[in-house]
Amino acid sequence: MTVLSAPSLTDVQMVVDEVWGTFLGTEEPLVPGPAGDLEVGWSAAVSITGEWRGLVSVELPGPMAAEVTRRMLGLVDGLDPTSDEDVADAVGELVNMIGGNVKSLMPGPSTLSLPVVAAGRVARPSDVVEACRLDAGWGGAPLVVSVHVHA
Amino acid sequence: MDALIIDDSRAMRSILRRTVTELGFETLEAGNGQEALDHLEAGRVPDLCLIDWNMPVMDGYTFITRVRANPDWRGITLMMVTTESEHGQIVRALAAGAHEYVIKPFTPDAIAEKLELLGLVAKPVPA
Amino acid sequence: MTISPPSFAFVSDLARRETAMLYDPGKEYLVEARLLPLAREAGCADVDGYVARLRTDPVEQAKALDALTINETSWFRDNAPYQAFTEVMLPAMVAARSHVRHLSIWSAACSSGQEAYSLAMLLDQHLPAGWTAQILATDVSTTMLARVDAGRYSQVEMNRGLPATSLVKYFSRAGSEWEISEDLKRMVRTQQLNLSAPFPLLPTFDIVFLRNVLIYFDLETKRDILRRMRQVVAPDGFLLLGSSETTLDLEDDWNREAHGRTQLHRPATTTLQPIALTGA
Missing domain, CATH: 3.40.50.150 (Vaccinia Virus protein VP39)
Structure with a gap:
């Protein structure tokens, strides 16, 4: 039986903080800890294969996904509507950035997949187990970043 | 100066477009390496390419090897802008002909400083 | 959220006395940005609450001074x-x-x-x-x-x-x-x-x-x-x-x-x- 290796919560937190702080504005920082019940509006995942195998996912409520999209596209707060296509693109890029940096926390070389994005929850393979879970709040709403590994 | 922004995410292209426009570049965009090659082959040869690694159709690493194989495109400065951040991958990209490498996430200052290193952006003379 | 004038005066006096660094009026935003994470960490509701604690807590004072003296640095800055x-x-x-x-x-x-x-x-x-x-x-x-x-x-x-x-x-x-x-x-x-x-x-x-x-x-x-x-x-x-x-x-x-x-x-x-x- 092999020991499941997973990134530490501290390292994952640091990766997520950097992505958030850089692209989504420092005036509204990510607050660690659960921030209430998460009603998943959008989610996205990337898989990592190679020396290390795992799945990195991000789950957000719908309004937060829209706000992430507006900020990444540089649209004025709340004014411009965002299409589902825009939201899928932005949330996909978010998980790409987090996933790529999580990959670098683990022994390499490994390959990063293109992101899979879904309105609602993305389906995970049945043989994975959660190895690391970061609950956080942004603008008073909850989000979850998790790392799953193959059992 | 012209910059070709190559990234499959429109949101990321938008971030990069705002950053380099601020630095005085005219921009062109491509959603993957093949679209970027199409621009080059059609004679739209930029001074700078900002290149994501993971993209559908043709990835950024392959794009770099293709650009480097054509002597006509020797003058293009190639800068990877990617979440790929393993030590070995940066080495690989540089060996293939990338001039610089920026890891996502980045601040606009990081892009500006790298372009200064490459001599593509003149640092304003301090007052 | 904004830092009150008395809180700002206390912090700029402290910085000046301990490090001779000047935080002139107009730098309120900078003081806030640097102290807010510490305020959160210390469980204070806002920066003013945190400054109230600074007045009596030398350990927090040392932390605040550290945060206030951080400069954004790049490699080969200015080349x-x-x-x-x-x-x-x-x-x-x-x-x-x-x-x-x-x-x-x-x-x-x-x-x-x-x-x-x-x-x-x-x-x-x-x-x-x-x-x-x-x-x-x-x-x-x-x-x-x-x-x-x-x-x-x-x-x-x-x-x-x-x-x-x-x-x-x-x-x-x-x-x-x-x-x-x-x-x-x-x-x-x-x-x-x-x-x-x-x-x-x-x-x-x-x-x-x-x-x-x-x-x-x-x-x-x-x-x-x-x-x-x-x-x-x-x-x-x-x-x-x-x-x-x-x-x-x-x-x-x-x-x-x-x-x-x-x-x-x-x-x-x-x-x-x-x-x-x-x-x-």
């Missing part, structure tokens, strides 16, 4: 001074120190160490074989010095002005951070030092980088620091200030030499030097 280092200062000092084959350099107000390690990278690339160099990195903040000793930098910090070739040559991954090589760490020694107070016993330095820190001090303190600097820079050595600091009134202690857009300062000789004996 030109490092060009001057490689093209002018280093060759001059190598010529002048061939008898000892050692250089002594001071990175004053080193913050998280990017300046000291940028210099270490250049020394690694340009110092002749068989030579050694020591870089003293000092800062008022012990938190910063601990970071320099650890030599670990976040992804975002790594992107700031560090050529990719240097990244792959001198750094390896360490979790979510990157760690500088042991060889470069050995070149850098840290020491806590408050520039506004009398210097402790220091060696004589061939080159001193004192950049982007004088702007925080009042005129009298600036003059005093530059007078004391004069005592620790070798007579044939160099002092480099930040680009906005070169027009300061340097009195008669320093001569200026321009290299491109970089101003190099060298100790002025008040009396005529005797003619150098050559070939003796």
